Amino acid sequence: MDFGSVLNLLEKGMEHPLPGKEAQLFMSPNPVDMRRFDTKLPDNHRRGAVLILLYPNEKKAFFPLIKRPDYEGVHSGQIAFPGGKMEKEDGDEIETALREAWEEVGVHPEQVNLIGRMSTLFIPASNFLVTPVLGYSEAIPDFVPEEREVSKIIQTAVSTLYEPSFRKQKILEFSDNFRLDTPYFEVDKEMVWGATAMILSELLQILENGKR
Template identity: 40%
Template sequence: MDFKKFTNHIEELRQLKLGGLDAQFKLAPKLRLKYDQQKIAANNPKKAAVLALFYPNKKNEASILLTQRASYKGTHSSQISFPGGKVEKGDKNLQATALREAFEEVGIHKSDVTIIREMTDVYIPPSNFLATPFIGYAIKKPKYLINHEVESTIEITVNDLMSDSSIVSINMNTSYMDNVDVPAFSIDNKIIWGATGMMLSEIKDLLKTIY
């Protein structure tokens, strides 16, 4: 998808009905399906926010920024995610959290980002976070300055995301599950699953109307 075509439909994207859990659950691991709203509330999850940033790549194709997390002794070590993190006291709201984290992790200035809309919250059982995604766009590709939490930035195109062949099933072994098949996106030899996969699934559902 040409980036200009994407920006021409910004107002439409703001008004469209979200796919919600139905869209997210297309890419949800079985572990996540065990949690209904009552169980999530009972766990009193920590709040977080992430930024799904659209921008034009070198070919002027609409692209989305992801990050490869750094390796560390923790639940989400080395996983692919959107820039984001937990709410801090100084954050005015969840959108402010997403923008602050994007600046801290990859150096994106909030003045360069136009927020399109808030998406559906995603509950992350292993770390007990409730993450709120925000989609936004920048009129040119950002110059990244990554911090210690990020190994590298990853660029995927909207065209690759929208391709049905990008959805696969993979067998995973992590610190909290063994030998489990999970749905995922496979794009440019990158496997995107879990909460990020669920967020991308809802974004894909939203984009179908304008693609």
């Protein structure tokens, strides 16, 4: 999909009500953890934000994903968007997303043109309410991974998300004998699942809404 068409569809799609839960559920692991959609969140939940940054690469629309390094934590080694926890100095989730993208992958905030915010999604495993922020850059950013937080940057074509061969499903087994029937996108031979896949699912629905 070419960059101009994707931007046009997103801007039109964002004029419609956000698809939210309905789109997110399409890529949710099963059984669904309905705490993700509970209007009453834990009192101690934390707020965070991620940046979905579209940019042109040979006229096609791309966005960066990152692979987290291996560490002692629930998201060790997983694929995610640049993003993280809201800090006291952040005025809102947009500032959080821009700051984190600068710190993690070297995207200058001034380089980002904002489109808007997508639906929030609660992540029970880490107790975060995440706001995806949608934006674009007119040029390919000069990505620089922050080694402690990013093991690699995956430049991902939007068109990949539409390819049936890159949409897969598998059973994930965890140490406590808990199993999840998990839809995912395969990107650069990596498994993009969970909250990241659910956010991408809403992005795809926003693009579809832009065709109306």
